[in-house]
Amino acid sequence: MARYRESDYESSFRGIEKGSATIMKCFRAMPIWLVVASPLAAASASAFAADAVNAPSPAEEGGALLIRGDVAKAVTTYTSALKDTGIPNDRRATILNDRGVANVRLGETKAALEDYNRAVELFPEYPVAYNNRGNLLLALGQLGEATKDFDRALVLAPGYAAAYSNRGNAEMKIGKPEAALADFTKAIELMPASAPPLSGRGLAYLAVGKPHAAMRDFSRAVSADARFASAYRNRAEARMAVGQRDEAIEDLSRAVAFDANNGELYVVRGYAYLLAGNTASALKDFSRAIELDPKSSAGYEGRGLTNGVAEAFDDAYADLNRAIELDPRSPVAFAFRAYVYKQNSQQDIGSKDVETAIKLDANSPEALWARGEIEEANGQADTAIADLRQALQLRPSWQFASDALKRLGAATDDEDDKPVPSLDIAKWHVVLHGRDYFATSEEYPQIRVPLEMTGEGVPMLLAWDVQKPPYAGYGILRFSGGHVRGKNGDEDTELAAIIDIGAGKVMAIEPHRQGTRVAAWTWDGDRLQIASVDGVTDEYQLRPVNVAVVGNRDQAYDAQRAERQQRRSKPKSIFEFLFGN
Template identity: 85%
Template sequence: MKSFRAFPVWLLMASPLAGAPALAADAITAPSPVEEGATLLIRGDAEKAVATYTAALKDTGLPNDRRATILNDRAVANVRLGETKAALEDYNRAVELFPEYPVAYNNRGNLLLALGQLKEAMKDFDRALLLAPSFAAAYSNRGNAKMKLGQSAAALADFTKAIELMPASAPPLSGRGLAYLAVGKPHAAIRDFSRAVSADARFASAYRNRAEARMAVGQRDDAIEDLSRAIAFDPNNGELYVVRGYAYLISGNPASAIKDFSRAIELDPKSSAGYEGRGLANGVAEAFDDANSDLNRAIELDPRSPVAFAFRAYIYKQNGQPDIGAKDVETAIKLDPNSPEALWARGEIEEANGQADTAITDLRHALQLRPSWQFASDALQRLGAAPDDVEDKPVPPLDIDKWHVVLHGKDYFATSVDYPQIRVPLEMTGEGLPKLLSWEVQKPPYAGYGILRFSGGTVHGKNGPEDTELAAIIYIAGGKVLAIEPHRQGPRVASWTWDGDRLQIASVDGVTDEYQLHPVNAAVVGSRDQTYADGARAERQQRRSKPKSFFQLLFGF
């Protein structure tokens, strides 16, 4: 059996999968300079790797396919050195010498993607997949390209194909999570990001992205824990501190927010985002002089930032100077009419000036653009207004028993008079309507949990159209949706195992998901109010009886 050996298999985006064309049999044992170059790349010494590959290429007796693989590897090393022009030249030469080499097309596509040449990158990924239809990394990379082109739905299909081929690989799982976020399915995104970090516990970007998804569904404490994990693995990434700073701020903890924004500024003294965030946090803490100093510095660093002007406008309003703030709001809106921060700040100024109707319009627009922006929600609550002016439209044909489906704008939700605080987003998998199928409260000791199954629509399977079902795991005692899981696709059905304080689900796509549970007392079944009380009590008792170490707090064990 022929196989590749002349490129670094440690690099996902450069590794071939089943179906890639093979080299000649004598490629099984690579020349020592090539092996040495691969070892140097693995160790992170890209400069020496380039020199080693260059020396290997001086061999005039190399066959074209062998020379192409060495050029590909030298290009990988040059990319790591930031020598993009040299890398592109090596990739071009590699595909010229060996036109049926899918790895070089895939790698060149990645470089073109990084350089912003999206259409050319797409051509390379298409070519790689034409040559190697089972090249999982190329599917994942093409999904990334489609995301940058704004083709989120098409990207989902590519990421899904990559996951089918490489179910334990973190990058395509994280990529599909981002695609789900883009199409408004945060619970599906959380599921994929969780799978990504299970596949690679040190995958910092997946923790960061899961935090964003969790913020979208109001899981703020969990989001902060995720960002703490990401920071533990990437402690010098200032952007992570900025994101966690906002998470703290929105959660009502300005002191911790200020610390994070300050750390971001320490890492990068020219971080306008760090000064913007710290300025707002200082304003919330009523340290107005510090707030103005930070925001003035942010504007100095980035005079075209609508965020800095919007935040300074809010600080003026909080300090009793809405007229001065109105000038900053005008500047912010001119810089970006669709900035959620600018729209929120204008709403705050309008509220201060007694213009309630226009304030409500701006605040709702801000929330539409950024649903997790709690400041806009708080302002609307002060004004006695709902988050939007869209009314729920009942869809009785989709109901069951005491659960009802409503259409809110373009989104479907399930509601119940028995659990008025729970609103289940019916995130579809395929085409169709989310018909409710069943509601089941679990038996003791899991009586605080219920499973709401609903139709997930029709998808294209290997043998044609397949119906799907999804299951919303509802933590009744906590009044929230824990997760939404694929339960059935065609003939495949998920396997659920309730074991102690864990729920394991062997999903229809071959991946096992796991959730932490809080079992409740068996005697509470049938008593809604008592279920809530005992569930909360169980949580408190669990926290008291099992004190956590710093390591456990940091990593969520």
């Protein structure tokens, strides 16, 4: 499923925040024109400004048309501007760049590539054209060439935030999330309030198994741009990874509100509903995705599985047959049809579909899960458990595999927690599970804190603080985050897990210290604000606080304790028992 935001193309009019002397020199070579400190966004206006008393030049008119969204007319106007044989090469390059941006918007990729090629040929020191050409090459799948263009843009303009962010996108597609993290972080340092690099770094954190860090960046992205649909969508994925299904569905609903004709969002929300046991809403979303795109194999796959779960077998077969017709090489469609056959007591036929799915992709979590289901039905418990565990390793949020393991009386993996007492503090213990560290406590057995590291080292626990009333339902577990490279050499880091004790969950994991910089925490009413060490303020919603009892700490504490006890004693529903966090 596509998760990347549209690439960041920039026109010459926008300028570059914190740009280098090189790029500013190329702008000074032109007549005086307005330079805007821009966020990372799609393009802008024309190459250069004329004297205020003169009529707008064709290039200026093209820029104004581009801003208004009249893209086709902008291309025509830029083409007219290029007919002036007296234009210097640097100015001609900026107009070509802007026409390239307009051609990208029109889907004329060949024409856009020709414009960018000509622009860098005429003006080899023009970083914006390299950045834009890199984005186009990235979209065309030419990852190596795209990276070279971003490299060139950054040599010319070391402060070019967009190029760092876009190179991070390239590195993600190449499969280098660690390198992408460094580039996105640099872009965020240059433009801390820009949504795309924050969302990009969130994706990189997801790729390296740090969903809480990812959620923090996605939250920052939507704070910077409340209409940034893909950041809501991506945060939903991170929330699904940590079992926050209701919150994930809420995020996906926000994304749909801002991008109502995006079928992929309905597919993702459909799966979120399905995994939460809401088949009716899942069917509506998958059907809506199909309405938007009748050739959406993903929509048919999801609806087919949902119908299978609901035991509407004829509808399930029809949907999955259509999915396979649309995409014969999709392991997902074959895997889901195998599961439906198994649900309909036809596991022998399902076995053939599973074999096909595995041949298409031996590492498909859906195929491994379906094979585990077939093996369970055939009484092959040991092989079923192995396949189901592997499916969960590849997709931890796939609740169906977890449910199957519970039916078989097996744990979700075959690795036991290994205590690391040297990292413990009073009441809290560190365990190593595979390659990951977690904090556990006998006092709070339902809480398991993933100790996501920032840098190199091990997560030694430092302190556990339950907040004073009226926030006694929250605790802060601080731990070392390893050392990172700072401006003055290696710096130690410290992280803080915010724990909602009453709800029994980890709300967030925040950077608390890096070197001499320490975050500032403000508990104010029903909100917690954290001025982080990287210069960005994060905010978290708390349960409503009775501020009238703040002065009476004993009364406030009793109220918080009563609330926790009431929550613990409240009986769980069948759904919560089976699928709860």
